[in-house]
Every structure is written in structure tokens, then in C-alpha cells.
Amino acid sequence: MNENIFTTVCPGCSIACGMYVREKDDGTFDIDWRKDAVVNAGKLCRFGVRLSANLMNATSKVDGNEVEFSDAVTAAGKAISDGATFVSVGNTTCAEHLALMKLAGSKGAVVNTGMGAFSSIPAECHPTMGVGIPFDAIESAKKIILFIDPYEQYPLLVRRILAAKKNGAAVTAVGWKAVSLADDNKTIDPANYESELALDSDSVIIAELNPSTDPERVMVLLNLAKASGAAIMFMKPFVNAVGCDLASKKTEQKSLDQIIAEINDGSIKTLVCLDSDLIEIMPDETAVREALGKLDNLIVITSRTSAITDVAKIVVATEPLYKKAGTIVNAEGRALHNSGEGTDGIDAIGTMLGQPVGMYDEVHAALLATLGIDAVDERVIPAYEKPDYAAMDANPTAEAVETALVYAGGPFLWNGMVDDNDFVEMNLDMVLANSLLKGIPAKITSDAGEAAVKFKVSDVAPGVVLSNVKLPMTTGMVTSVTVSR
Amino acid sequence: MEVGDCYIGWATDEDIRTRGASGGLVTAMLAAALEKGLVEAVVVLKKLGEFEAVPVVTSDPEEVKAAAGSMHSVPIVLSRYLDYGTKVALPAKPCDARSTIEQAKRGQVDIDTTYIVGLNCGGTMHPAVTRDMLDVMYKLDPADIEGEEIDKGKLIFETKDGKEHAIKIDELEEEGYGRRESCQYCDVNIPTMADIACGNWGVIGDLAGKGTFVEINTEKGIEILKNAIDAGAVEITPADDKGKAIRAKVDGAMMNVAAAANKKYLSPIEGSHLDYYMNALSDCINCGACKTVCPVCACGEGAKCTDFSSASDTYKMSLFHLVRFVHLMDSCIGCGQCTDVCPVDIPLTHIYQRFAVPMQEEFEYKPGMDMTTPPFFGVDLIEEGH
Amino acid sequence: MAEVTEEWQPKIVMFCCNWCSYGGADSAGMGRFQQPPTVRVIRVMCSGRMDPVFILNAFLEGADGVIFSGCHIGDCHYVNGNYKATVKYKFLKAMVNELGLEDERLKLDWISASEGERYAEVVTEFTEQIKKVGPSPLKPEGVI
Structure with a gap:
């Protein structure tokens, strides 16, 4: 009877909470609270607490048949041709991402991180969009503006914001739903952010950047930060999104929507996804499944069984994140090192590249050089330069629909996970207007279909049906729907 | 022997x-x-x-x-x-x-x-609190610490250069450092x-x-x-x-x-109890970590506190917590784990103790001291005076 | 707390055991004893079946008061179910008090199958008691 202990981070979102994973002889694992972790003092949200139930290891497959790992690697190596498109949103270590970049480079391609906003916003803004501020700095802010719902999306920020409030900070939330810790909940036209929010250099703006984020919205927030001197932090839904963005050539990237469009018009025939499940990540699941079906080769290198592993032609199954040797960079820009020594993923990519040995050392050295550090120390955040940028002309499109099903997004790994967030939220007026009854699900209908969904009465904006999970009739971040009993 | x-x-x-x-x-x-x-x-x-x-x-x-x-x-x-x-x-x-x-x-x-x-x-001390304490109170670098001990009411850290650094525990705890509240x-x-x-x-x-x-x-x-x-x-x-x-x-x-600390921390709530508890629980994100780490909870996955409550509840207080308040009244040992793991820093141990201590005193039952059946499960048929 | 108008009628949830108190409720109806229409009766097999969850849930769902009732001590159909109810009641009462909910909102009483009149009295008295303390602070928004 023996246990292996791995020091690692939670793969749920870009906060990258420290945790222990204890693996038993039989390969089952459980999590433990790593109270010395600088990011979260060992505390975990409900995703982290249930990680052992949420994570299912992948199995290597070719054409739907289970195969040995090495056979899957060989098959993938043959199938990845020039002109292939590569995606890695940041659900794996920097080492694997960098190795994939090398592989992509050898095929004359780049690795797309899926954050489309990067390619449509000037490069001088990228450092500000990428690395946020230390979580400690949130606690000492005088004013905090939330463009996220920390309770649902980034729960481990709640304690930071509460600490700030104890220190005298005023918290304003701008969003679909009233956030209970905010002193003030507002809905403001983006054109009036500057005048209504009255920020200064002691303020902190917390927003989210995900593959579906409208670049114009990001620009508005960047303008707001620039004009007021406030610090800005973009939370990301993938654990290593920041690390991957730091390493990547952002300007040459395509957004996920663009990739799907190019698959549909036939210009992409081979897609390589490294721990990136487009079916889970993108709002319109049906459209993504349809597009993926048109590919000649869908090659998935992943540690986790998910929707995309069922439809992929080749699945190269690597060890779970907690076992991987490598580094994660979280939303603060903090580099965090796994205690695991697994190199399946790196070896697989190295073999495809014809470099089966020595890949890890090479890419790890490259990472340290990128971060400008000699060694990874979780207690020291590498220094990042954030150059000044010019104000931009931004016009975010407001989607005018009468009743809007809003997909709150957030950490996308939650999708398809066993959890009890299978309900929508709406305000009491909407419940009364549509004669909904307690205990009877609401019928929600869009052009793409309908479903009966549990509902909860919350303080959300009028006309909004808020969902933390993707529903079958979701076609975008905002879907026009009707609600009935 | x-x-x-x-x-x-x-x-x-x-x-x-x-x-x-x-x-x-x-x-x-x-x-x-x-x-x-x-x-x-x-x-x-x-x-x-x-x-x-x-x-x-x-x-x-x-x-x-x-x-x-x-x-x-x-x-x-x-x-x-x-x-x-x-x-x-x-x-x-x-x-x-x-x-x-x-x-x-x-x-x-x-x-x-x-x-x-x-x-x-x-x-015991929380690792993160210990680090803060070394920084703020002792002005020491955690990496330089070789050992620690408690002597005559003082917490002493020995550094690698052989020096000892002592501060009175009372003083540390006054500043919010030192041992976990439940340990105090x-x-x-x-x-x-x-x-x-x-x-x-x-x-x-x-x-x-x-x-x-x-x-x-x-x-x-x-x-x-x-x-x-x-x-x-x-x-x-x-x-x-x-x-x-x-x-x-x-x-x-x-x-x-300990008795002095008990008086200090568990003195009756001033003002509305309901407001106090509603406010304390208002940040709960339904993670269930407090239950998962609770060493006296034996219910496992299908428990009353979880099965009867859901994130979609529109209640003014969380049924999950209310059930646990009752459930732990005769078994909470005040170990401090729930407070340690709460992602939104609710002082849960403190709250559970507020419910548990008076009841445990009334029944003269201290959980975990021997194999006596907890009062909640035991029916004393001799006690016919009810 | 919501404004209390003269018309306000409390919502009371009453758990009655199958063998005694539910019979008591029946007798009250048969004997045409006057009682206010404030009580929703839920039948359980024994007062010992009462789980704290039921009572807490009743409050959270908007009950202004909860009574649970069973056979007189010594008369339990299952020998000692009502003793068990007594222990649970003691814990619940202490919990509800510490929580800050008014003491008057929770009551345990013994009513036998033949005590129709007593049933009506208990209900009337309890209703008056709840009317004095007003609507429950735990009543969710939108619940009347």
C-alpha cells in the first residue's frame, strides 16, 4: 500500500490553484489541499474539489479503435502534413505547447491559441492583455470594477475581493447579474464607462478574455484602463492560457471562428488539437461538430477524454496534467512547476518531429528565456514589461434581442462535467410574466431547438436568461430565445 | 505493563x-x-x-x-x-x-x-499564515528558518545562522497570527x-x-x-x-x-443572529469542500446536506449549511479544517462551534473522547420524565 | 420583515404521525371543531421519522411556523419513535434559537387520535402565536 504525491495546479482556469494529487497503487487519484500554495492558500472551488470525478484519462485511438500509445504517435506523425492547422488553447504545460510550436513551425504553420482578440488588436496591447496583476494587488486596490461574476466564473478571486473590501475598497460590478459582494451593481453603456466609473490609478479592472470575446469589448476596456491609469486583469478560462500566449506568435493567429469557417470552405483539411476541445470551447456545439466532420484528419493529442476524442481520427493519449513535467503560467504571470516527471506528451510531439529525445530540456530552456528567469519559483513573479499603447477606436456591438439567453462562459472545462449547475437564472419579473412555476422546468426555445431547463430566480438584468453551461439551443454567447412554461 | x-x-x-x-x-x-x-x-x-x-x-x-x-x-x-x-x-x-x-x-x-x-x-499553524507572520512580525525570510519551538509562552524560530527569534504567542495572536483560531x-x-x-x-x-x-x-x-x-x-x-x-x-x-480564548472568540453574537449567519454564508459557492474535509462527517456522497440542496435553490440561506449545523451539533470537534479549505474564507469552524458547544455542554458529551453513542442518535428510555 | 396587514394569514406546516396526530386531525374535522385554515398537514408514519431536513426545508420554502406532532409519550406505535422525536426536537430547537429564528416558530406537541378538540386548539393557538411574530424572515422573495 503506497501513495504517490504530486504537487501540481488545478487545471480548471487561469488562476491555477495549487493542490496535491495523491495517486494510489491502482491508479485512482484524489486531491488534497496544498495550504502552502501562494496562489490560493490551498483553497479550491467546487471544480477543484471534484477533480477526481471530473477528469477522465484519455485512451489512444486510431479510426475509433484503441491502439498502443506508440502506434497512435506513429499514425499521427504520418497524418500531420504540410498545411495542417494547430490549436492549443493552454490546457497543458508550456513545454508541450512549445514543442507543438516547433512541430507546427516545421510544417510552416503557427500554433493558434484560440484567443482571436489578439490578432485584431495592436501588438503593443498584447502584454497588457496577457499577463494580469498579482492577486495580492487586488487586495490592496481602492476600487475594483468587475466585468465578471467571480462566484460562478473565478471563485478563488472572491476571497481576494472580500479582502480588498475589508481593506476599504469599493467594488462595482458591471454585468448581467448582480454580484452579492459588490457595493454597487450597474449596467452601463460601454460609451459611458469612463464617466460613470470614475477610476484612477488605485483601481483594478477585472475582466475576462476567452475565445468568444468580442475584440471591440477588449479595446473598450483597454481604453478605460489607459485613460484612468487603472490596472487591468484579463482572466482566462484555460489554466495555461497566459503561458501559451507568451510563447506564441499572436499576430499570425486565427480565431476559432475563422478556423471553423476555413474548415467549412475546405481550406483546412488537417487539424491538430493539443488538449483543446473545440466542441466544448465554442458556443455553437452543433456547428462545430458538423465542421469537424468535414476534416480529412482530426488529430487530438490530449490527456483527457472529452467530446472531441469521440470524433477524432487519431487520439494520442498523454498522461494527466498533474503527472506532466513542466510549467504553467497563471493569470498573474506566475510560473508554477509540476512535481510530476511524465513526458508522454513531449515525447509524442518530439517523435512526430523526428526528435524523440532531449525535447523537454530544449523547450524548458526556451521557456525560461521567454520569461527571463533562471529557475521557476512560485513565490516570485517574473518581471513583465507592459508598454504604453494608443487609445483605440472601439464600437462593441450590442446584440438587441428581446429575450436573450446569455451563455456566461467562464472556465470552459466545466462543460460536460458532472456538476449541479444545470439551470438557468432569470429575474422574478420574467418568471411571473411567463407564468413559470417552481419545480417545473422552463421551456427555452431558439431557432436551434428547445429544451426544458431548471430555473433559479436571481437578480439578473431584465430580459436575460443566464446560463453557466452551454445549452442545446445555444448558438452564440447571446442567443435570442423565448421562454414558456 | x-x-x-x-x-x-x-x-x-x-x-x-x-x-x-x-x-x-x-x-x-x-x-x-x-x-x-x-x-x-x-x-x-x-x-x-x-x-x-x-x-x-x-x-x-x-x-x-x-x-x-x-x-x-x-x-x-x-x-x-x-x-x-x-x-x-x-x-x-x-x-x-x-x-x-x-x-x-x-x-x-x-x-x-x-x-x-x-x-x-x-x-497548529496554517502554512500561509506562518509565512505572513515571519514576514510581518519576525522580519525573517521563510527560507532561512531551520526549526521552531514553543517555550514559556513564546514562539521561537531558529534561523540557519543559529540565532533564535522569539515573540510572545499572545502578542502574535492579538495581531491575528499564530495558531489557528480553533487551536487557540x-x-x-x-x-x-x-x-x-x-x-x-x-x-x-x-x-x-x-x-x-x-x-x-x-x-x-x-x-x-x-x-x-x-x-x-x-x-x-x-x-x-x-x-x-x-x-x-x-x-x-x-x-x-484555551478557556480564555473560548470566551474571546465564542462570546454571544451581538445584534441579530440571523443577519450574522446570513451575512457569513452569503458568499458560499457550494463547493462542498467543508464537508469533504470534515473528519467527523461519515455520510459520503449521498448525504442529506447535499442531496436535499442544490445550487439552483432560491433560499435565503443554504440548506446545505443549515443541515450541517444540526448534524454537527453533537460531533463537531473544532478541528478547523473547514475554515482552512473554505475558498471564500467563511469562518466555518467558528460557526459550527457556536452551534455545537452549548449542546455538547448540555448533554455533557464531548465527541471523540470515547466510544459513547452521540446524544442525537441515542435514546435513553430510562429518562421517562419528558 | 414584510409589513403585517390584518388580512395576513400565516402559512404553517404541520407534520402529523400516521397513528395518532393524523387521526386527531381527522377527529377535529369530524367533530367540526373550529380552526383557522393556516395549516398544511403532512402525514409521516411516526414522529420519529421527522428529519431536521424536513423542518429546515419548510422554513426555507416559506413556512412561517412548523409544528410536528405524534402520539403521547408511551403510546408510540413503534415503541419509542416519539422519544427519538424529542431528542431531535431538542437539537432543532437549540439550532433554530442560535440561528436567530424566533422561538415561537417551532413547536412539538402530542395529540392522540381521539383528541380532535385538542388538535383544533393547538392549531388555533399556534396560528395566533405566529400572527404575533409575523412573517418568517426566511421566506423567499416571491412566496406569498
């Missing part, structure tokens, strides 16, 4: 004796239990950082020996780590021992196959409920610092100590009355401090 006997003991192995605390008796005893086949597994503490150790299950005596000198860890939910009926030896602070006994009452742990080796405890008002310092209670209090004269004071509490205690002596791993000598008196005095002093 009889139940109630007190001894001073130490490891015969030179290496264990010097590396382990107070003569390495506990380490030697645990390793011997494995080597001689008295148990199949031992829970050891694996040091993973300057201020953190985690409990790990092992069947390898070498790993037990390597863990010598580790600090206290957090109480564990033993049933989450091992199958029912596994023969196991568990080094345990009073709260660990009490939680194991509470689990045994609820059929989660077989008390007959669990050897609880109790360790005296004057309180915990009044069980000597694990009398364990099979065998070990510690350095009462070890005097030449043996001070080189031996461990042992009190035998049960037949199993005799078994595990005898096993180690027979294996030649441990030597003992009877403890004298002076040592016993000193041990009792230290315990008494700590209990007085």
Missing part, C-alpha cells in the same frame, strides 16, 4: 533517536509495528515544504523512518484513505484521534484494527482518547529532549508499545511522579489559555 502506566521511552536506533523529536519513540514504534506485521499500513507525514506536511499511507518501514521529525499535520478523514478494516497505525494529535473515534462510531473505521498513537498538541480555544492537549499518548511534557532531568513521555490508555496501546520493545526498537523506563506532575501542570496551563 498495564493500562494507565506511564513511561519515558526512546528509539534504540541512533539515527532515528537523533532525527526524530524527543528520542524518536513514535517513529520507532510505528516502524516496528509495520516490520513485525502488527499493522499493514502506517500513516506518515511527508514534508513537502518548509511549513507543510501531508499525511501519506505507506507500508514501507523505511518511509516511516524517513519521516522522523516531521511536524504535525491536519486531521485526516481516515476512511477516505483506507478501506474499512485495514490494520493501520496512525500518529494522531488529539483532534485526529477524536475524529477517528467519531468515524468509528459511524462505522467508517474499524476501531479494533486502528492503532492510534496520540501526540500532545499545543496547537481547543482544550484537549493530551490525547487521552488515543491508545497511547506520547509527548515531551514531563520528560525531565537527563532525559529532557531525549525521551518521550508515554501514557498507556488501552490494551491496544500495550500491544503496540510491547511490539516495539520486543522488536528491540524501543527502550523504556517508568516515569516518576515529578514528571507526571509537570505534564499535568503544562496541560492545566494550556487549558486555562
Whole structure:
């Protein structure tokens, strides 16, 4: 009877909470609270607490048949041709991402991180969009503006914001739903952010950047930060999104929507996804499944069984994140090192590249050089330069629909996970207007279909049906729907 | 050797004796239990950082020996780590021992196959708080710390340059540092409920610092100590009355401090109780971590608190917490784990204790001290006066 | 707390055991004893079946008061179910008090199958008591 202990981070979102994973002889694992972790003092949200139930290891497959790992690697190596498109949103270590970049480079391609906003916003803004501020700095802010719902999306920020409030900070939330810790909940036209929010250099703006984020919205927030001197932090839904963005050539990237469009018009025939499940990540699941079906080769290198592993032609199954040797960079820009020594993923990519040995050392050295550090120390955040940028002309499109099903997004790994967030939220007026009854699900209908969904009465904006999970009739971040009993 | 006997003991192995605390008796005893086949597994503490150790299950005596000198860890939910009926030896602070006994009452742990080796405890510190404290109060770099000890009401850190840095614990706790809040008002310092209670209090004269004071509490205690002596791993000598008196005095002093802290932290809430509790629970994100770590909760996955509540509830208070308030009234031992893991910093242990302490006092029932049935489950038919 | 108008009628949830108190409710109806229409009766097999969850849930769902009732001590159909109810009641009462909910909102009483009149009295008295303390602070928004 023996246990292996791995020091690692939670793969749920870009906060990258420290945790222990204890693996038993039989390969089952459980999590433990790593109270010395600088990011979260060992505390975990409900995703982290249930990680052992949420994570299912992948199995290597070719054409739907289970195969040995090495056979899957060989098959993938043959199938990845020039002109292939590569995606890695940041659900794996920097080492694997960098190795994939090398592989992509050898095929004359780049690795797309899926954050489309990067390619449509000037490069001088990228450092500000990428690395946020230390979580400690949130606690000492005088004013905090939330463009996220920390309770649902980034729960481990709640304690930071509460600490700030104890220190005298005023918290304003701008969003679909009233956030209970905010002193003030507002809905403001983006054109009036500057005048209504009255920020200064002691303020902190917390927003989210995900593959579906409208670049114009990001620009508005960047303008707001620039004009007021406030610090800005973009939370990301993938654990290593920041690390991957730091390493990547952002300007040459395509957004996920663009990739799907190019698959549909036939210009992409081979897609390589490294721990990136487009079916889970993108709002319109049906459209993504349809597009993926048109590919000649869908090659998935992943540690986790998910929707995309069922439809992929080749699945190269690597060890779970907690076992991987490598580094994660979280939303603060903090580099965090796994205690695991697994190199399946790196070896697989190295073999495809014809470099089966020595890949890890090479890419790890490259990472340290990128971060400008000699060694990874979780207690020291590498220094990042954030150059000044010019104000931009931004016009975010407001989607005018009468009743809007809003997909709150957030950490996308939650999708398809066993959890009890299978309900929508709406305000009491909407419940009364549509004669909904307690205990009877609401019928929600869009052009793409309908479903009966549990509902909860919350303080959300009028006309909004808020969902933390993707529903079958979701076609975008905002879907026009009707609600009935 | 009889139940109630007190001894001073130490490891015969030179290496264990010097590396382990107070003569390495506990380490030697645990390793011997494995080597001689008295148990199949031992829970050891694996040091993973300057201020953190985690409990790990092992069947390898070498790993037990390597863990010598580790600090206290957090109480564990033993049933989450091992199958029912596994023969196991568990080094345990009073709260660990009490939680194991509470689990045994609820059929989660077989008390007959669990050897609880109790360790005296004057309180534990959260690693993150310790780091902050070193920075703010001691102005020391955590990386320079070599050791720590408590002496005469002071918390002393030794740095690598050989210097000692002492600050009064009262002063630290006044500033919000020092021991966990629940440890400050915990009044069980000597694990009398364990099979065998070990510690350095009462070890005097030449043996001070080189031996461990042992009190035998049960037949199993005799078994595990005898096993180690027979294996030649441990030597003992009877403890004298002076040592016993000193041990009792230290315990008494700590209990007085705890009583004062109890008054300080658990004084009645001023104003509306309902507002206080609603406000305290308003940030709850339904993660369930408090239940997962709770060492006296034996319900597992399908529990009343979870099955009857959901994130989609529109209630003014969380049913999950209300159920747990009732549920823990007769079993909460105040170990502090729920507060430790709460992602939104709700002072849960404090709240549970507010509900539990008055009821436990009324029923004169202290959970985890022995195998007595908890009042909530026990019906006293003789008491016909109702 | 919501404004209390003269018309306000409390919502009371009453758990009655199958063998005694539910019979008591029946007798009250048969005997045409006057009682206010404030009570929703839920039948359980025994007062010992009462789980704290039921009572807490009733409050959270908007009940202004909860009574649970069973056979007189010594008369339990299952020997000692009502003793068990007594222990649970003691815990619940302490919990509800510490929580800050008014003491008057929770009541345990013994009513036998033949005590129709007593049933009506208990209900009337309890209703008056709840009317005095007003609507429950735990009543969710939108619940009347």
C-alpha cells in the first residue's frame, strides 16, 4: 500500500490553484489541499474539489479503435502534413505547447491559441492583455470594477475581493447579474464607462478574455484602463492560457471562428488539437461538430477524454496534467512547476518531429528565456514589461434581442462535467410574466431547438436568461430565445 | 505493563533517536509495528515544504523512518484513505484521534484494527499564515528558518545562522497570527482518547529532549508499545511522579489559555443572529469542500446536506449549511479544517462551534473522547420524565 | 420583515404521525371543531421519522411556523419513535434559537387520535402565536 504525491495546479482556469494529487497503487487519484500554495492558500472551488470525478484519462485511438500509445504517435506523425492547422488553447504545460510550436513551425504553420482578440488588436496591447496583476494587488486596490461574476466564473478571486473590501475598497460590478459582494451593481453603456466609473490609478479592472470575446469589448476596456491609469486583469478560462500566449506568435493567429469557417470552405483539411476541445470551447456545439466532420484528419493529442476524442481520427493519449513535467503560467504571470516527471506528451510531439529525445530540456530552456528567469519559483513573479499603447477606436456591438439567453462562459472545462449547475437564472419579473412555476422546468426555445431547463430566480438584468453551461439551443454567447412554461 | 502506566521511552536506533523529536519513540514504534506485521499500513507525514506536511499511507518501514521529525499535520478523514478494516497505525494529535473515534462510531473505521498513537498538541499553524507572520512580525525570510519551538509562552524560530527569534504567542495572536483560531480555544492537549499518548511534557532531568513521555490508555496501546520493545526498537523506563506532575501542570496551563480564548472568540453574537449567519454564508459557492474535509462527517456522497440542496435553490440561506449545523451539533470537534479549505474564507469552524458547544455542554458529551453513542442518535428510555 | 396587514394569514406546516396526530386531525374535522385554515398537514408514519431536513426545508420554502406532532409519550406505535422525536426536537430547537429564528416558530406537541378538540386548539393557538411574530424572515422573495 503506497501513495504517490504530486504537487501540481488545478487545471480548471487561469488562476491555477495549487493542490496535491495523491495517486494510489491502482491508479485512482484524489486531491488534497496544498495550504502552502501562494496562489490560493490551498483553497479550491467546487471544480477543484471534484477533480477526481471530473477528469477522465484519455485512451489512444486510431479510426475509433484503441491502439498502443506508440502506434497512435506513429499514425499521427504520418497524418500531420504540410498545411495542417494547430490549436492549443493552454490546457497543458508550456513545454508541450512549445514543442507543438516547433512541430507546427516545421510544417510552416503557427500554433493558434484560440484567443482571436489578439490578432485584431495592436501588438503593443498584447502584454497588457496577457499577463494580469498579482492577486495580492487586488487586495490592496481602492476600487475594483468587475466585468465578471467571480462566484460562478473565478471563485478563488472572491476571497481576494472580500479582502480588498475589508481593506476599504469599493467594488462595482458591471454585468448581467448582480454580484452579492459588490457595493454597487450597474449596467452601463460601454460609451459611458469612463464617466460613470470614475477610476484612477488605485483601481483594478477585472475582466475576462476567452475565445468568444468580442475584440471591440477588449479595446473598450483597454481604453478605460489607459485613460484612468487603472490596472487591468484579463482572466482566462484555460489554466495555461497566459503561458501559451507568451510563447506564441499572436499576430499570425486565427480565431476559432475563422478556423471553423476555413474548415467549412475546405481550406483546412488537417487539424491538430493539443488538449483543446473545440466542441466544448465554442458556443455553437452543433456547428462545430458538423465542421469537424468535414476534416480529412482530426488529430487530438490530449490527456483527457472529452467530446472531441469521440470524433477524432487519431487520439494520442498523454498522461494527466498533474503527472506532466513542466510549467504553467497563471493569470498573474506566475510560473508554477509540476512535481510530476511524465513526458508522454513531449515525447509524442518530439517523435512526430523526428526528435524523440532531449525535447523537454530544449523547450524548458526556451521557456525560461521567454520569461527571463533562471529557475521557476512560485513565490516570485517574473518581471513583465507592459508598454504604453494608443487609445483605440472601439464600437462593441450590442446584440438587441428581446429575450436573450446569455451563455456566461467562464472556465470552459466545466462543460460536460458532472456538476449541479444545470439551470438557468432569470429575474422574478420574467418568471411571473411567463407564468413559470417552481419545480417545473422552463421551456427555452431558439431557432436551434428547445429544451426544458431548471430555473433559479436571481437578480439578473431584465430580459436575460443566464446560463453557466452551454445549452442545446445555444448558438452564440447571446442567443435570442423565448421562454414558456 | 498495564493500562494507565506511564513511561519515558526512546528509539534504540541512533539515527532515528537523533532525527526524530524527543528520542524518536513514535517513529520507532510505528516502524516496528509495520516490520513485525502488527499493522499493514502506517500513516506518515511527508514534508513537502518548509511549513507543510501531508499525511501519506505507506507500508514501507523505511518511509516511516524517513519521516522522523516531521511536524504535525491536519486531521485526516481516515476512511477516505483506507478501506474499512485495514490494520493501520496512525500518529494522531488529539483532534485526529477524536475524529477517528467519531468515524468509528459511524462505522467508517474499524476501531479494533486502528492503532492510534496520540501526540500532545499545543496547537497548529496554517502554512500561509506562518509565512505572513515571519514576514510581518519576525522580519525573517521563510527560507532561512531551520526549526521552531514553543517555550514559556513564546514562539521561537531558529534561523540557519543559529540565532533564535522569539515573540510572545499572545502578542502574535492579538495581531491575528499564530495558531489557528480553533487551536487557540481547543482544550484537549493530551490525547487521552488515543491508545497511547506520547509527548515531551514531563520528560525531565537527563532525559529532557531525549525521551518521550508515554501514557498507556488501552490494551491496544500495550500491544503496540510491547511490539516495539520486543522488536528491540524501543527502550523504556517508568516515569516518576515529578514528571507526571509537570505534564499535568503544562496541560492545566494550556487549558486555562484555551478557556480564555473560548470566551474571546465564542462570546454571544451581538445584534441579530440571523443577519450574522446570513451575512457569513452569503458568499458560499457550494463547493462542498467543508464537508469533504470534515473528519467527523461519515455520510459520503449521498448525504442529506447535499442531496436535499442544490445550487439552483432560491433560499435565503443554504440548506446545505443549515443541515450541517444540526448534524454537527453533537460531533463537531473544532478541528478547523473547514475554515482552512473554505475558498471564500467563511469562518466555518467558528460557526459550527457556536452551534455545537452549548449542546455538547448540555448533554455533557464531548465527541471523540470515547466510544459513547452521540446524544442525537441515542435514546435513553430510562429518562421517562419528558 | 414584510409589513403585517390584518388580512395576513400565516402559512404553517404541520407534520402529523400516521397513528395518532393524523387521526386527531381527522377527529377535529369530524367533530367540526373550529380552526383557522393556516395549516398544511403532512402525514409521516411516526414522529420519529421527522428529519431536521424536513423542518429546515419548510422554513426555507416559506413556512412561517412548523409544528410536528405524534402520539403521547408511551403510546408510540413503534415503541419509542416519539422519544427519538424529542431528542431531535431538542437539537432543532437549540439550532433554530442560535440561528436567530424566533422561538415561537417551532413547536412539538402530542395529540392522540381521539383528541380532535385538542388538535383544533393547538392549531388555533399556534396560528395566533405566529400572527404575533409575523412573517418568517426566511421566506423567499416571491412566496406569498
